[in-house]
Amino acid sequence: MIKEFYSHGKLLITGEYAVLDGAKSLALPTRYGQKLKVTTIEAPMIHWRSLDVDGAVWFETTFQLEALKKPSEQFRDCGEVEQTLVKLLRAARKLNPEFLQNEQGFEVETELEFPRNWGLGSSSTLINNLAQWAQVDAFQLLWNGFSGSGYDIACAQNNGPLIYQVLQKQPVIEKIAFHPPFYKNLFFVYLDKKQNSREGIARYRSVIDQKDQLLSAVNEITRALLKTQSLADFEALLNHHEELISKTIQLPMVKSELFKNYSGSVKSLGAWGGDFVLVTGNEESPTYFKEKGYTTIIPYQQMIL
Incomplete structure (x- = not known):
């Protein structure tokens, strides 16, 4: 079985920093995003491969699903990218205990549509794609494992301009028409x-x-x-x-x-x-x-x- 997910990149036009404290901010999803493809395999393991915008592999790892149940020390000697990935997968499992609990494994491939150093949301698009796969709330997945306002998650999920605000630790999203004549x-x-x-x-x-x-x-x-x-x-x-x-x-x-x-x-x-x-x-x-x-x-x- 193959499942595919997609999330848009992000740009924040107004409200940088202030969005953290509840400012109404103009956020624009970009045409560039990130894909995630999940293929079911028989072995109870995850083989993860990440491709950059040119199709080159920039990160690759393989580990047993059972390892996600063990203490974090098992991944202590791994690189920062793998530690972050494992942290996200574990956070998703906490939100949905049924996620990655069966005996099957997965081949996972991500593909960026923009250079990683552009700052358009290589992390936020990954988080939103993972949330779709795990069937959990992407904002909670972000806030449980990391920090930030969540405007990038809102952009990942939407196909047009929006006003984003955080009120009482909840995202408030207003879809808008923003087509400047200039x-x-x-x-x-x-x-x-x-x-x-x-x-x-x-x-x-x-x-x-x-x-x-x-x-x-x-x-x-x-x-x-x-x-x-x-x-x-x-x-x-x-x-x-x-x-x-x-x-x-x-x-x-x-x-x-x-x-x-x-x-x-x-x-x-x-x-x-x-x-x-x-x-x-x-x-x-x-x-x-x-x-x-x-x-x-x-x-x-x-x-x-």
Whole structure:
């Protein structure tokens, strides 16, 4: 028997960091995602293989299902990827005790549609795919084993833009229509500088002061973005958001550090200083960034569902 699952990648346009405290945030599922294929085999074992966007194997392991019932020390000498995988499988079993309890085993293959270093959700798409396979709640699987707001799980599960919020430790998802008429003026530029989101969250937690004011301001920007019909108004909102988060986490804005002379807006996405930024511009904008050494520039309509 073969089962196949799929999850979309993610980008957070508003509410980075503040989404952790209940801010209404604009989240966009991407056209790029991750597949998971599960094939039943007779032997009570798991043979796991992960493929990158080029089809090359970047991770592979085999272990007996019985090992999942034994103490974690058995995997102590394994690499970080395998330890994380085992942690996820065990967390899924706790949510669904019938998962991986039969005498059959599985060949599992994952396949990314984007480079792992892009930061579009190689982990969140895996978690959501595993949750579908195990028939458990993906948000609980995330929060039981890791941390984060869960907006990436919401993106993994949806086919279009959404407003995401966490209220009383529960995800609140509002599907929306977000089709800016100036979409041809929007690009995503990859900075090729991977950031640790856990470190960014820790910094935010250590410096956050007037939380209520921050949440109110982010909510207002998010609502205004949904109604904006002009590029100039859109840019003003992006700039205001950048200034707000910069002041909150006490870090300089990406534009002021890397693109001071750029005429359009540059908006950080997710953990500041790495992965993608959203920029506004025109048909000549890609040339500007390429000349500065940033060669991965993806138009809005190519990235977003």
